[in-house]
Amino acid sequence: MSxxxxxxxxxxxxxxxxxxxxxxxxxxxxxxxxxxxxxxLPPVGTVLTQGEQAAVVESVKAASELYAPVSGxxxxxxxxxxxxxxxxxxxxxxxxxxxxxxxxxxxELADLMDQDAYEVFVAEAGESAG
Amino acid sequence: MASDDxxxxxxxxxFSLCQELGARFTxxxxxxxxxxxxxxxxxxxxxxxxxxxLFDVSHMGQIVVSGPDxxxxxxxxxxxxxxxxxxGRLRYSMFTTPTGGVLDDLMIACRGDDLMVVVNAARxxxxxxxxxxxxxxxxxxxxxxxxxxxxxxxxxAAAAVLSALAAGVGDLPFLGMGPFALDGVLCWVSRxxxxxxxxxEISVKATxxxxxxxxxxxxxxVAPAGLAARDTLRLEAGLCLNGADLTPSITPVEAGxxxxxxxxxxxxxxxxGSDVLFQQxxxxxxxxxxxxxxxxxxxARPGAPVLDPQGAEVGVVxxxxxxxxxxQPIAMARVPAALAxxxxxxxxxxxxxxxxxxVTALPFVPARTVGRACSGxxxxxxxx
Numbered sequence: 001m002s003x004x005x006x007x008x009x010x011x012x013x014x015x016x017x018x019x020x021x022x023x024x025x026x027x028x029x030x031x032x033x034x035x036x037x038x039x040x041l042p043p044v045g046t047v048l049t050q051g052e053q054a055a056v057v058e059s060v061k062a063a064s065e066l067y068a069p070v071s072g073x074x075x076x077x078x079x080x081x082x083x084x085x086x087x088x089x090x091x092x093x094x095x096x097x098x099x100x101x102x103x104x105x106x107x108e109l110a111d112l113m114d115q116d117a118y119e120v121f122v123a124e125a126g127e128s129a130g
Numbered sequence: 131m132a133s134d135d136x137x138x139x140x141x142x143x144x145f146s147l148c149q150e151l152g153a154r155f156t157x158x159x160x161x162x163x164x165x166x167x168x169x170x171x172x173x174x175x176x177x178x179x180x181x182x183x184l185f186d187v188s189h190m191g192q193i194v195v196s197g198p199d200x201x202x203x204x205x206x207x208x209x210x211x212x213x214x215x216x217x218g219r220l221r222y223s224m225f226t227t228p229t230g231g232v233l234d235d236l237m238i239a240c241r242g243d244d245l246m247v248v249v250n251a252a253r254x255x256x257x258x259x260x261x262x263x264x265x266x267x268x269x270x271x272x273x274x275x276x277x278x279x280x281x282x283x284x285x286x287a288a289a290a291v292l293s294a295l296a297a298g299v300g301d302l303p304f305l306g307m308g309p310f311a312l313d314g315v316l317c318w319v320s321r322x323x324x325x326x327x328x329x330x331e332i333s334v335k336a337t338x339x340x341x342x343x344x345x346x347x348x349x350x351x352v353a354p355a356g357l358a359a360r361d362t363l364r365l366e367a368g369l370c371l372n373g374a375d376l377t378p379s380i381t382p383v384e385a386g387x388x389x390x391x392x393x394x395x396x397x398x399x400x401x402x403g404s405d406v407l408f409q410q411x412x413x414x415x416x417x418x419x420x421x422x423x424x425x426x427x428x429x430a431r432p433g434a435p436v437l438d439p440q441g442a443e444v445g446v447v448x449x450x451x452x453x454x455x456x457x458q459p460i461a462m463a464r465v466p467a468a469l470a471x472x473x474x475x476x477x478x479x480x481x482x483x484x485x486x487x488x489v490t491a492l493p494f495v496p497a498r499t500v501g502r503a504c505s506g507x508x509x510x511x512x513x514x
Contacts, residue, residue: 034154034165034358035172037452038427038459040481056481058429060171060452061358085427089170 004093005069005109006118012093013069018106020075024097025057025066025088028122033059036088041077041099048072048101050108055098057088070108072101142188143279143336147343151354158357159251161189166356174359175454178325179495182285183355184346191254192275192333193261196244199268204245207264209382209401210238211392217242220305220320223390224382225260230403230410231378232385233260235370239307239320246318246333248280250372279339284329284363286498287351292319292330295345299330304501313338313345324360326367326497365451365460368421368492374432375419375448375462383410384464385419386492418470419448421494422478424459425486427452430478436463437477437484444469447478455495461487 002016010029015021030036038058048054048068055066077099081087088096103109113121139162148155153164164186167174177183195203201212210223217240225233234253239246249257254274261272283292293300296310299319307320315338323329334342346352361371370376370385381403382390388411395401399408424430429452436445450461461478469476474489 032154035170037172038429040428056428058427058452060175060362060454061165063429063431082427 004115005112006115006121007067007069007112008121009067010122011066011069013101013109013112015103015106015109019103021070021072021101021103022097023054023066023069023099023101025092026118026122027092028125029064030089030092030096033057033061033064035060036085039081039085039088039098041081042074044074044077046074047104048074050105050111058085066098068101069112070101070103071105072103074099075102076100140189142186143339144186144188144343147340148186148354151347153354153356156357159189161251163189164354164356166358167354169353171356171358171362172454174353174355175362177353178285178327178355178359178363179455180286181351181353182283182287182291182329182349183359184343184352185282185284185355185360186279186343187282187331187360188279188336188339189251190280191247191249191251191257192278192280193247193249193258194244194273194275195247195261195265195270196273197268197270199270200245203261203265203268203270204238204247205395206268206401207260208236208238209391209395209404209407211394212238212240212245214392214394215240218307220307220322222305224376224387225257226382226401226403226407227378228402229378230381230383230406232372232376232380232382233257233378235372235376237320237322239318241307241318248331252373275333277336279334279336281332281334281339281343281346282323282325282329282360283332283346283352284323284325284327284355286328288327288329289500291346291349291351294349302330304499313342315342317342321500324367324369325363326369326493326495326499327363328498328500362451362454365449365462366453366455366493366495367497368462368494370419370462371449380417380419380448380464381407381410381415383407384415384417414467416467417445417464418467419492420463420465420470420474421490421492422447422461422463422476422487423456423490423494424461424478427459428480428483428485429459430461430480430485430487434461435479436465436487437479438469439475439477441477441484443479444476453494460490460494462492465489
């Protein structure tokens with residue numbers, strides 16, 4: 001049984017059995033960024049603390065950062081992203097995942113939004129951004 | 131993702147049409163401008179290179195200079211030979227500073243009885259003041275066209291598309307201009323643009339721009355495109371962005387645009403910074419604008435330091451992005467003349483990485499404008 005959590009920076013983390021999570025950016029984020037042309041992923045083994053910059057996403061417009069939704073150690077990265085960065089646009093919450101984290105502070109998940117709360121958050125962000 | 135301060139931003143006469151087309155907007159030079167449409171920047175870019183795209187560039191300043199001294203007025207502020215500009219022709223030029231730097235780049239068109247000057251949106255008020263200040267000593271009038279929109283139709287299909295509305299436009303040479311009735315409305319149409327493709331810019335009354343835009347978009351070859359695609363297209367075409375590749379501390383000669391100094395002006399030379407530009411034309415500039423192709427896919431943005439092969443910081447990226455046509459990151463940079471020859475290996479620092487870069491001749495993507503007239507943005511660069 002997995003559950004997906006969201007951050008205010010528009011990252012998602014899908015957590016299985018409370019120990020490991022898969023991280024990526026949301027559909028809202030990819031739409032804001034436009035066509036992704038490059039993704040810089042953290043090396044496997046990188047130790048991240050919550051909120052730390054973990055990856056860089058370059059779109060045709062600008063560079064954006066992906067921050068670690070929670071603390072953890074990178075145990076895997078998406079091997080297909082460097083050659084097919086457009087996957088982030090096509091399937092941001094599926095094939096366009098960035099990396100997998102072994103959680104070191106699972107209690108930090110409580111800081112994040114669930115699906116319903118995130119949808120409300122995006123609706124409000126969408127209104128203010130027009 | 132920050133919310134923009136929409137209250138203080140102006141909109142162009144095409145705002146509601148852009149909204150209807152699903153545009154994503156961005157604040158730009160005081161305007162809320164269409165950044166991209168649902169197709170996305172990459173597809174908008176490719177469509178411009180393959181068919182035709184319609185850009186709303188109504189934010190740009192359209193200024194009419196009239197009166198008997200209009201030529202003298204513009205020659206007092208720019209290095210262009212306006213006296214040699216025949217009716218129905220355009221010239222790319224710039225307002226220069228007393229030290230030869232660039233205040234703004236612009237297009238000057240001779241319409242017969244007056245001159246039409248098109249300037250960058252961010253500089254419109256400053257350019258107007260600059261022109262009006264200089265006009266004090268001349269019998270010339272400077273008027274901003276307040277209710278005039280500007281469309282750019284760009285791409286290999288542009289001539290066929292526009293010819294369906296006005297048969298004669300296809301006969302315009304590159305950097306030619308004339309009045310045409312499009313859809314029953316008088317427009318000033320020029321064969322120009324800033325994408326490296328054949329295309330037209332259409333100056334039309336604000337009240338008539340939306341029906342005209344709809345008419346153009348109804349052609350299956352035409353798709354809307356936003357500012358982001360306009361920027362990647364102009365970068366591939368090796369064209370300068372004012373405020374980035376051209377600034378008050380960069381001269382036209384350093385930017386590889388020494389040809390903007392008109393032949394007649396090289397004799398009399400009464401324009402701001404003429405002494406500096408003449409010296410740089412004679413001796414070669416110390417700095418040059420170069421094209422860079424980067425290894426890998428990471429993108430170098432403006433401000434990224436440029437390093438020589440020994441790792442010393444020697445220059446700076448002035449424009450950078452990802453080239454959809456070449457499928458690799460490209461940039462323009464300001465480097466010392468000794469490091470400006472095509473093939474010169476350099477590096478660019480992006481975040482904590484050092485990316486290999488190679489100096490490349492500009493443009494990155496060859497221009498496909500018609501006729502290749504003898505003056506204009508696609509003319510070969512002045513070699514240092």
